[in-house]
Structures are given as C-alpha cells and as structure tokens.
Amino acid sequence: MTDPINRENDPRWAVLGAYVRDVANRMGLQQWYLTVSRKPPNDTPDPDPEHPTIAATFTCFQSIEATLHFADYFFSAPLDKQRLTVIHELIHVIGGGTLAAWNKIREFTPRQLDEWYITEEERFVDWLSSIIAPSMPLIDWTADADNPPRV
Numbered sequence: 001m002t003d004p005i006n007r008e009n010d011p012r013w014a015v016l017g018a019y020v021r022d023v024a025n026r027m028g029l030q031q032w033y034l035t036v037s038r039k040p041p042n043d044t045p046d047p048d049p050e051h052p053t054i055a056a057t058f059t060c061f062q063s064i065e066a067t068l069h070f071a072d073y074f075f076s077a078p079l080d081k082q083r084l085t086v087i088h089e090l091i092h093v094i095g096g097g098t099l100a101a102w103n104k105i106r107e108f109t110p111r112q113l114d115e116w117y118i119t120e121e122e123r124f125v126d127w128l129s130s131i132i133a134p135s136m137p138l139i140d141w142t143a144d145a146d147n148p149p150r151v
C-alpha cells in the first residue's frame with residue numbers, strides 16, 4: 001500500500017532534500033546543484049504498473065544542475081530501497097552526458113536496440129548503486145531542522 005504524501009507542505013521533503021545532499025556529497029558531487037522536485041516522476045500513468053517508476057532524474061547538460069523526482073511509492077519503500085534509489089538517481093546525474101548522447105543516437109536505431117541499451121544502462125546503474133549503498137547511511141525520517149540527521 002502506498003502512503004500518499006502531501007506534495008505541498010509535507011515535512012518529509014526537507015528530510016529527503018537534506019539526505020540527497022548528504023549522499024551526493026559523500027559520492028563526490030559537492031559541486032552539483034541538486035533540486036528535489038515535488039512533482040512526481042511521471043506526468044502520465046506509469047507505463048509499467050508491475051514495475052512502477054520510483055524516481056527519475058533530469059540532468060542539465062550545460063551546467064552542473066539536476067532535478068530529482070520521487071513517486072509516492074518511494075516514501076513507503078523499505079529504507080534500504082530508498083537509499084539504493086537515491087544512489088541510483090545520483091549515478092544518473094554523473095552519467096547524464098552518456099544518456100544525452102544516447103537520446104540523440106536512439107533517433108536512428110531500431111526500438112529493440114533502444115530497449116536493450118536502456119535495460120543495460122539501468123542494470124549497470126543498479127549494480128553500481130548496490131556496491132556503493134553499504135557505505136552510505138540510511139535516511140533518518142525523524143530528522144528535521146531541530147534534529148539534524150545522524151552522520
């Protein structure tokens with residue numbers, strides 16, 4: 001069961017934003033400007049309800065900025081899945097240029113090749129995320145401005 005979140009004033013957004021910043025810094029992304037958007041990752045119904053999109057990242061290719069989107073499902077996922085998801089999205093920030101290049105190439109490739117490339121890209125990002133995850137803290141949902149996360 002997904003616990004819907006208030007996308008306007010839910011205090012979990014501040015906790016998530018601080019967590020993303022902390023993990024990004026630990027991954028060497030201190031110079032990046034990161035925004036945790038309150039918009040969900042999909043504007044349309046999820047194309048694959050069996051495997052819903054938990055998060056998506058959009059990287060600006062002319063500056064060091066990226067926006068991360070999280071679905072309601074993220075907030076009710078187990079803590080280790082939340083950590084893996086944040087790391088996964090931050091690896092997409094690093095690899096944004098490769099994906100941008102592919103987005104140009106895909107215009108000239110068969111759909112099957114596009115699906116294969118994207119599947120392999122996601123598999124690579126997931127494997128790398130699982131290697132990094134044990135060295136990163138879990139999100140502390142009890143943290144807030146008066147009670148900063150334990151690090």
Ligand SMILES: [Zn+2]
Binds near residue numbers: 088
């Ligand atoms: Zn991904």
